[in-house]
Amino acid sequence: MSYLESHPDENGYFGRFGGAYIPPVLEQPFADITKAYAELKNSPKFIEDLKYVRKHYQGRPTPISYAKNLTEHCGGAKIYLKREDLNHTGAHKLNHCMAEVILAKHLGKTKVIAETGAGQHGVALATAAAYFGLECEIHMGEVDIIKEHPNVVRMKILGAKVIPVSHGLKTLKEAVDSAFESYIAQVDHAIYCIGSVVGPHPFPLMVRDFQSIVGHESKEQFFEHEDSLPDAVVACVGGGSNSIGIFSAFIDDKEVDLYGVEPMGRGEALGDHAASLTYGEEGIMHGFNSIMLKDDKGEPAPVHSIGSGIDYPSVGPEHAYLSSIGRTKVAVCSDDEAVEAFYTLSQHEGIIPALESAHAVSYAMKLAKTLGKDKTILVNLSGRGDKDIDFVVENYPIPNAKF
Numbered sequence: 001m002s003y004l005e006s007h008p009d010e011n012g013y014f015g016r017f018g019g020a021y022i023p024p025v026l027e028q029p030f031a032d033i034t035k036a037y038a039e040l041k042n043s044p045k046f047i048e049d050l051k052y053v054r055k056h057y058q059g060r061p062t063p064i065s066y067a068k069n070l071t072e073h074c075g076g077a078k079i080y081l082k083r084e085d086l087n088h089t090g091a092h093k094l095n096h097c098m099a100e101v102i103l104a105k106h107l108g109k110t111k112v113i114a115e116t117g118a119g120q121h122g123v124a125l126a127t128a129a130a131y132f133g134l135e136c137e138i139h140m141g142e143v144d145i146i147k148e149h150p151n152v153v154r155m156k157i158l159g160a161k162v163i164p165v166s167h168g169l170k171t172l173k174e175a176v177d178s179a180f181e182s183y184i185a186q187v188d189h190a191i192y193c194i195g196s197v198v199g200p201h202p203f204p205l206m207v208r209d210f211q212s213i214v215g216h217e218s219k220e221q222f223f224e225h226e227d228s229l230p231d232a233v234v235a236c237v238g239g240g241s242n243s244i245g246i247f248s249a250f251i252d253d254k255e256v257d258l259y260g261v262e263p264m265g266r267g268e269a270l271g272d273h274a275a276s277l278t279y280g281e282e283g284i285m286h287g288f289n290s291i292m293l294k295d296d297k298g299e300p301a302p303v304h305s306i307g308s309g310i311d312y313p314s315v316g317p318e319h320a321y322l323s324s325i326g327r328t329k330v331a332v333c334s335d336d337e338a339v340e341a342f343y344t345l346s347q348h349e350g351i352i353p354a355l356e357s358a359h360a361v362s363y364a365m366k367l368a369k370t371l372g373k374d375k376t377i378l379v380n381l382s383g384r385g386d387k388d389i390d391f392v393v394e395n396y397p398i399p400n401a402k403f
């Protein structure tokens with residue numbers, strides 16, 4: 001049996017990571033979701049519907065581009081980019097949001113609920129809800145509402161209701177808590193749509209399967225370019241959905257090195273980064289067992305990254321498992337290195353990457369320099385950087401600016 005068929009087990013465990021640690025009121029709804037997904041995943045109609053929206057609405061397949069100038073600039077292995085920035089709404093998130101909303105409709109739900117940090121998942125889900133005609137409620141911390149103003153406006157234009165969360169640090173973790181509470185109160189007609197390969201079973205499984213299109217396309221497209229597998233695949237890891245999406249097609253190909261890049265933020269001190277796999281320990285948060293960053297009371301630690309979408313104190317359970325068995329390697333990239341890669345990719349290739357994706361680009365550039373010219377690296381460019389341009393130019397001068 002392939003790796004994907006045999007993981008997770010029927011209770012949603014990847015080794016000892018994963019599971020569903022949920023309050024009793026949610027046991028039945030989650031059992032319903034698990035059952036519905038098991039039916040849907042083999043339903044020809046579901047597969048057809050998803051193929052249709054991906055091709056005719058979302059813009060799939062996204063291409064793989066050879067980054068010739070960047071490769072020459074680094075002077076080593078050839079660097080290729082899987083262009084998830086070219087998805088409608090500008091990132092890989094629509095891959096799982098469209099599918100989650102089809103699932104919601106199949107379950108007879110009229111409303112989708114979610115949290116958002118930077119607003120990317122909120123925008124993608126509001127888009128999918130508008131397309132399929134469902135109500136959409138997005139919970140967002142008040143700090144993020146101010147910081148990510150354009151995405152708040154986007155969600156509202158798309159018809160979503162944005163609920164400000166005003167307790168605690170007023171960021172992502174509190175937004176998750178608030179969305180869960182709201183879901184419990186409306187569980188008869190609503191469904192919670194998680195934004196990454198995190199949360200209780202079956203979400204890490206479902207979101208991985210929905211994102212596996214990225215790996216599936218990549219394998220075929222990479223063969224068109226090089227007539228071989230890549231030597232390394234590199235992706236940034238927040239919750240871990242874009243990375244598991246591209247890794248999924250290569251897990252059984254042991255000769256392909258898989259690198260997950262975590263945000264090193266401002267430095268090694270707790271609170272200055274969000275490198276959960278690098279510095280974390282085993283623990284349960286948001287309904288699943290994984291590797292997380294804890295404070296001295298054992299609670300989820302405050303985290304920081306310049307990439308708001310990868311600023312999370314835990315990580316998807318499958319990543320905890322794959323790194324524990326040595327199948328994936330964990331790398332890090334600081335805020336400053338990410339910004340340098342953001343400008344380098346923009347000026348050498350004409351592609352402005354999301355700050356999250358710039359973490360993967362930065363590590364790939366480092367790796368390329370250590371490998372021979374006969375080697376190849378495939379980077380998952382998870383999103384475009386339009387959302388980040390104002391913040392970046394206000395805080396980091398444009399190199400070689402001409403005006």
Ligand SMILES: *Cc1c(COP(=O)(O)O)cnc(C)c1O
Nearest residue numbers: 196238239240241242309356383
């Ligand atoms: C949300 C987001 C991420 C981080 O989420 P993962 O689940 O780790 O993929 C990375 N890149 C972009 C562009 C995002 O919007």
